[in-house]
Amino acid sequence: MTKNERALPVEQLRRECDPGIFAFKSTAELSPLDTVIGQDRAVQAVSFGIDIDNEGYNIYALGPAGTGKTTTIRKYLESKAAEEPVPDDWIYINNFEAPDKPRALRMPAGTGCEFKRDVDRMVSELEDEIPQAFESEEYQKEQEQIQEELQKKRQELLTQLDAEARAKGFSLIQTSRGIMLAPVFQGNVLTPDQFNQLSEEKRQDLQNRQQELQAELREAMHRVEQVERQSKDQLSNLDQQVIGHTVDRLMADIREKYSQFPAVIEFLDAVRKDILDNADTFKRVEQMERVQQQMPLLFMQGQMGLSFDQYRANLIVDNCDRKGAPVIVEENPGFYELTGRIEHEARLGALVTDFTMIKAGSLHNANGGYLMIDAYDILTRPFAWDALKRALRTKEVKIETMGEAFRAITTRSLEPEPIPLDVKVILTGEPLLYYLLYSADPDFQELFRVKADFAIQMDRDDEAAHQYARFIATVCNEENLRHFDPTGVSQIVEYGSRMVEHQGKIAIKFGDVIDIIRQANYWAGKNGHDLVRGEDVDQAIEAMIYRSNRLEEQIHELIEEGTLLIDTDGASVGQVNGISVLALGDYAFGKPSRITARTYVGTKGVTNIERETKLGGPIHNKGVLILAGYLGGKYATEAPLALSASLTFEQSYEEIEGDSASSAELYALLSALSGYPIQQNLAVTGSVNQWGNVQAIGGVNEKIEGFFRVCKAKGLTGDQGVIIPQSNVKHLMLRDEVVQAVQQGMFHIYAISTVDEGIELLTGKPAGERQADGKYPEGTVNWAVEKQLQALVERVKAFAGREEAITPEEEAEREPVTARSRLHTGR
Helix, strand or coil: CCHHHHECCHHHCCCCCCHHHCCCCCHHHCCCCCCCCCCHHHHHHHHHHHHCCCCCECEEEECCCCCCHHHHHHHHHHHHHCCCCCCCEEEEECCCCCCCCCEEEEECCCHHHHHHHHHHHHHHHHHHHHHHHCCCHHHHHHHHHHHHHHHHHHHHHHHHHHHHHHHCCEEEEEECCEEEEEEEECCEECCHHHHHHCCHHHHHHHHHHHHHHHHHHHHHHHHHHHHHHHHHHHHHHHHHHHHHHHHHHHHHHHHHHCCCCHHHHHHHHHHHHHHHHCHHHHHCHHHHHHHHHHCHHHHHCCCCCCCCHHHCCEEEECCCCCCCCCEEEECCCCHHHHHCEECCEEECCEEECCHHHEECCHHHHCCCCEEEEEHHHHHCCCCHHHHHHHHHHHCEECCCCCCHHHCCCCCCCCCCCCEECCCEEEEEECHHHHHHHHHHCHHHHHHECEEEECCCEEECCHHHHHHHHHHHHHHHHHHCCCCECHHHHHHHHHHHHHHHCCCCEEECCHHHHHHHHHHHHHHHHHCCCCCECHHHHHHHHHHHHHHHCHHHHHHHHHHHCCCCCCCCCCEECCEEEEEEEEEECCEEEEEEEEEEEEEECCCCEEEEHHHHCCCECHHHHHHHHHHHHHHHHHHCCCCCCCCEEEEEECCCCCCECCCCCHHHHHHHHHHHHHCCCEECCEEECCEECCCCEEECCCCHHHHHHHHHHHHHHHCCCCCCEEEEEHHHHHHCCCCHHHHHHHHCCCCEEEEECEHHHHHHHHHCCCCCCCCCCCCCCCCCHHHHHHHHHHHHHHHHHHHHHHHHHCCHHHHHHHHHHHHHHHHHHHC
C-alpha cells in the first residue's frame, strides 16, 4: 500500500453533525426533557434500590463529577417521595424522674407542631395564672385562717407552759437560740451575778425545779412543732389544691384533644405532679420580682429555679408543612450535622444544657424518607462515617458527643432517648472511592448493596442528537439563556463527541456540556445574536482554550526559536518525532518530543535512559521492555541477540508515563540498526506489542493537533503528517484548522496496524517479508536490521575470542600499563 493510500480521507477525521437533521428553528420550540439521557443502567439501579425494602439495600451512585448523579437521583427521589406518606413528627420532652435522659415522643405528621403550640400556650398560661392563684382573696383568707389557728394553738401551749413555769419561780424568755427558762426572784428575772449571790441551798433548789420544767418545755415545744407541721401540711395541701385546680383547668382541653396518645397523657400527668411537688417554688412572686430588680443577671441566667421551660416540648422534627416523604441532601455531613447535637449555653462561667437545647441532624430530618450524602465529604469528616454506619446497623439515631468513646475523662451530659430510624441513604462519589470502600470496609458491603453506575458517554445517533437538543432547551429554560439554532446544537453535539474522543459516542457528563452552553450564550450576546449559533459555540470553545493554553504557547515558542529541538523536515538516523500529552487540570495538549536511539557492540540489551534516571513510569518502562521481546522474536530465532542500545526522550525533564511512544521508540531503534534515516516531517504515536501490532492510545486528537501546530509555525510543506494506530481512527474529532489543512493537502494523517507499515512510511523503504529461505529481501529495512544484528553478534564473538586467547603472562604485562594509564589520566 502506497503512502497516499494510507492517508486518511477528510471524512474520517471528524464526524460532523448535519444541522439539517433538526426540524426546529430554535430550541425554544422543543419540549423540555423529563427523563435522564443515557443513564438507563443507573436509573434502573436507583429504582431497584429505592423500591426494595430489605435491610442493607442503600445505594452508592458512582461516576465522575459532572455526570449528573446528584441532580438525577434527587429529581427521581423527589418525584417518588411526593407519592409517599409524610413521616411522623418527633418531640423531646423532659424526663422528670431522670432529667439527664429526655424522652422521645412520636406523633403523626402535622400533630407535633400543633402539640408544641398547645403546650407552649398551656405553659404560658401556667406562668401567668399560678402566681395569680396565690393572690386571690379566697386563698389569702384560707391561708390567714390556718396561720391564725397555728398562732392561737402555739400561744395557748406557750401560755400554759409559762403559767406553770411562774408557779415554780421561772419565766419563759425568747432568745436567738429559742425559748429558754430563766429564774425569777421577787418578780424579776435573775441575772447570772444575782443567781451566783444566792445561797447554795437556794441555787440547788432552783436548778432542780429548772430540770423538771425543762422536760415539760421539751414536751411543749414538741407539741408546738407538731402543730406547726400540721399547719404547714395544711398550707401545702391548700397550695396544691389551688395549683391543682388551676393546672387541671388549663390542661383540660389539651388532655381531651390528645386523649388517644397515651404518651402525651403520661407526660401531662408528670407535668402536673412536678408542679404540685414544687408548689412552694411558684409562690415567691415577690421574691422573683425583687431578684429581677436587684440582680437581673442572676435572674436572667435562671439560677432561681423558677423556669417553666422544663414543661415545654422540643419539636426536633417538624413535618407539618411537608408534602410526601423527605428528600434531604446533606452538603456538610459532619458528625453533629448527621446525628444531631446538644447545645450548651454559658451561665455564670459554666456551660449548662437541658432537653430544649437538643437539635436534630439530617438523619432525623430524613427519617422516613431519603438522605443523599457525598462520599468524599463524609469520609473526610471526623467520626461521621462511623456514626452513619452505626445508625444504619442499629436502625436508630442516638445523639451523643463526638468521640465520646475516646475520651480519657467523661463529663456528665444529656443522654436523649434514641429515635428509631427508617431511612434510605444514597452515597454519591467517584468510582475509586467505591472500590476502596468495598475492599477495605466490610460494613460497606453489608450496608450499601446497590451500585448505581453512571456512565460518561452514550451511543451517538440522530436520536441522541435530538435528545441533546432537548437537553439544551431544558438548560436554556431553567437558566433563562438564549436558545440555540440548529447550527449551535450541531456544534454542541460535535463538542460532546470530542469530549469522549469517539465518533460513535457522545458525552453525557453534562456538567461540562452545560458550561459550554453558558459560555456560548455569553458570546451570542456579545455578537448581538438572538439565538446561539454555531459560530458562537466555536468562539466559546476557542476562548476557553485561550484562557488555559499559556503553557502550551510557551512550549511552542521554545520549539520555534530552537531551544527545544524538533525537526519538521529532513531525515535522520535513529531519530523520530514522538508526541506526548500534557494534562493541566481541565486542559490537555500535545507536546512533540524528539526520541533518539543509539546502538553499539555489547550484550546489555535495550537501555531505557528514563528508567535508569527514574524518570520513567512503570507503564512506560513496560513498553520499552516489550521492544526487546519484539526484536528477539523477529530477528533472533536462530541466533542469540547480542545488542546494546540506549533510548531516550531528548530534552525531557519530567516523568514520562504511558506506552504510547513505544512504537516511536521501536522505529528509532530500527533506524539506528538499519542505518536508514527517518523522515522528520512525520510524527508517530501508538503502542506496540511483542508481535509488532500497533495498538490504540489515548489523546490522539491532542497529539495530532500538537504536531500540526509546530509544523504550521515552521511552515506547512504539504508532506508533513502524523502516523496513528488504525484502531484510533474512530476516535478522531479534530479541530477545524487541522481538517482544513488535510483537505487542502497541506497535512496528512496516516493510519497503520503494524510496525512494518510504520517503518515503511518513515523511511520510504519497504519493510520486507521473510522469504522461503528464511531471509529478508536485500535492501529492505528488516534485511538491514538483521544484517546489523548478525554483525554485532560476530563482533561480540570476536571480542570474546580475543579475551580468551590472552595468556597469563600477557595479562600480567597489561596490569602495569593500566596503572600507568591511570596515573597519566590523573595528571
